[in-house]
Amino acid sequence: MLNLYRRTVLGIAGLPGVEGVARRYGWRFGVGRFVAGETVAAARPALRALVDEGRATIVDVLGEYVRDEAAARAMAASVATTIATLADAGLPAVVSVKPTQLGLGIDPALALELASDLARAAEARGGRLCLDMEDHRFVDATLDLLAGVRAAGAPRASTVLQAYLHRTPDDLVALLAASPPGAEVRIVKGAYHEPAEVALTAMSEVRRAFLSACETAWRGGAKVNVATHDEGLIAEATAFARGAGLGQERYELQLLYGVKPALQRRLAAAGHPVRIYVPLGVDWYGYFSRRLAERPANVAVVLRGLFR
Ligand SMILES: Cc1cc2nc3c(=O)[nH]c(=O)nc-3n(C[C@H](O)[C@H](O)[C@H](O)COP(=O)(O)OP(=O)(O)OC[C@H]3O[C@@H](n4cnc5c(N)ncnc54)[C@H](O)[C@@H]3O)c2cc1C
Numbered sequence: 001m002l003n004l005y006r007r008t009v010l011g012i013a014g015l016p017g018v019e020g021v022a023r024r025y026g027w028r029f030g031v032g033r034f035v036a037g038e039t040v041a042a043a044r045p046a047l048r049a050l051v052d053e054g055r056a057t058i059v060d061v062l063g064e065y066v067r068d069e070a071a072a073r074a075m076a077a078s079v080a081t082t083i084a085t086l087a088d089a090g091l092p093a094v095v096s097v098k099p100t101q102l103g104l105g106i107d108p109a110l111a112l113e114l115a116s117d118l119a120r121a122a123e124a125r126g127g128r129l130c131l132d133m134e135d136h137r138f139v140d141a142t143l144d145l146l147a148g149v150r151a152a153g154a155p156r157a158s159t160v161l162q163a164y165l166h167r168t169p170d171d172l173v174a175l176l177a178a179s180p181p182g183a184e185v186r187i188v189k190g191a192y193h194e195p196a197e198v199a200l201t202a203m204s205e206v207r208r209a210f211l212s213a214c215e216t217a218w219r220g221g222a223k224v225n226v227a228t229h230d231e232g233l234i235a236e237a238t239a240f241a242r243g244a245g246l247g248q249e250r251y252e253l254q255l256l257y258g259v260k261p262a263l264q265r266r267l268a269a270a271g272h273p274v275r276i277y278v279p280l281g282v283d284w285y286g287y288f289s290r291r292l293a294e295r296p297a298n299v300a301v302v303l304r305g306l307f308r
Contacts, residue, residue, distance in 0.1 A: 003193075003201060006293040010193050013289035034258040034291050035062070035284045040085045043280040046257070047091050054268045055276050058094045058130065058254070059086060062281035063101035069110055072103030076114040078281070083122050093127025096277065098134055099142050108141055112148045119154030130184070133160040135192040136167075136199070143171065147178060155180060160227075162190030163210035164199040172213055176220035186225035186254060187213045191290050211236055218246060225275070227254035231263065238272065248273050256291070 013019070037043035040059075047057050061079045066072045079097055087093040097118065104111040119129035129149070131142055142159060149157045161168045161175070175185060189206050190199065200206050210228065214237050217224045226237045234253060241251050255264050257278040268274040279287055292298045 005296055007193055009293040009299070010289060013285075013292075019285050029288075031284055031288050034256070034279065034288060036257055036278050036280045038280070038282045038284075040082045040280060043278065044089060044091075047086075047278060048089075050257075050276050050278070051091060053265070055264060055274045056094070056252075057092055057276050057278050058096050060096045060098075060132070060277060060279040060281075060287075061101075062279050062287050063283040064098045064134065064286050065100045065105055066103055068106065069103060072101070072106070072110055072114060075101045076118060079118050080121055082280075083118065083125060083127065087125035087127065093122050093125040094130075094275075095122055095127065096130040096132050098132045099138060099145055100134055104138060104141050104145060108145065111141075111145055112152070115145060115157075116149050116152035116154060119149045119157040120152070123154050123156055128156040128158065128184075129154065130186060131157070131159040133162055133188070133190075136165060136194055139165070139167065139171065143175065146175075156184075158184040158186065158225075160186040160188055161213060162188055162199075163213050164190035164194065164206045166198060166200070168209065168213060169216070172216055173220075176217065176222060179222065181221045182223055182249070184223045184225055184252075185217050186227050187217065188227045189230075191294070193293075207233060211240070215240055218244060218250065223250050223252070225252045225254045227277070229255055229260045229263065234267070259291075 036046040047059070050057050059082060061075070061082050063075050066075060079095060083093050083095055095118070097115065099111055099115070102111045102114040115129065115131065122129045131146055133139065133142055146157060146159045161172055172185070187210060189210055200209060207230065210233055214224050214226055218241065226234065228234060238253070252273045252275050253267050254275045254277055257276050264274060264276060
């Protein structure tokens with residue numbers, strides 16, 4: 001049922017004309033609940049508040065699927081400015097990027113050049129770069145990109161594996177073998193609408209695969225970024241980590257800005273390392289559509305905005 005809902009919302013979001021209307025009315029649609037601002041300056045108070053309350057942050061300068069080199073370079077320049085602004089403000093210079101926003105879909109060599117520059121810049125300011133994982137067509141290229149970025153002098157760069165993909169257990173084993181001890185990997189359920197040939201469709205199976213990936217990554221010596229709002233999974237993953245005697249340097253709970261803020265506070269107050277993924281920027285449409293697709297109640301946020 002949720003799959004049908006997700007397919008419908010993402011289908012409507014892709015219809016001609018819908019994006020234009022959404023962009024025109026932007027913040028009125030409730031975008032501000034999930035996106036901290038259109039610029040790093042606008043997002044700064046929200047970032048500061050999270051850090052002051054004991055939650056770390058990872059910033060995503062929104063964008064995906066650029067079509068030419070100039071757009072990829074402009075995106076990279078904007079991420080570079082964000083890294084510098086965050087570090088100057090004493091905020092974590094930890095950023096996440098979508099590989100296709102750096103041109104992975106048009107020229108892997110260009111994406112490697114831009115991602116390596118950004119990852120080195122972040123590490124020079126005490127931070128790091130994570131490569132988000134997009135739809136299944138980009139998994140091989142993203143894993144290759146990560147290897148290239150690390151080899152180019154950014155050993156703390158990391159990526160994401162999606163529990164719903166059939167290939168993820170094999171990818172995880174290969175990634176662990178190629179990673180330095182303690183390297184980070186983010187585990188998520190997966191946010192894209194994928195065909196059954198490549199992805200699990202039953203939520204019970206995705207949840208099992210999620211936990212199994214976390215456990216394999218921990219056994220392989222990784223730091224696991226457990227990225228979910230699923231309280232059952234968070235409880236089971238943290239119980240496993242505790243049972244295995246893993247310290248705080250071996251895990252982090254990651255949640256999205258604006259999603260379950262009370263849970264975020266509770267987890268931090270319970271002493272877990274918590275990091276909030278904070279999107280910002282003008283290119284919020286794809287990200288916002290996926291958040292609506294995750295939860296029917298979020299559509300009510302949009303409808304309330306329309307009739308306000
Ligand atoms: C830090 C972080 C980084 C991510 N990076 C990636 C990535 O690189 N690639 C990728 O494919 N996916 C990524 N995702 C998204 C992920 O794949 C899931 O689509 C998303 O987390 C929803 O699944 P869930 O695990 O929270 O569980 P769900 O079963 O979807 O949700 C669990 C509970 O949280 C609530 N909830 C979930 N989403 C929302 C929402 N939007 N608004 C309000 N309540 C909500 C649900 O109602 C439910 O109660 C990331 C997620 C996080 C938290």
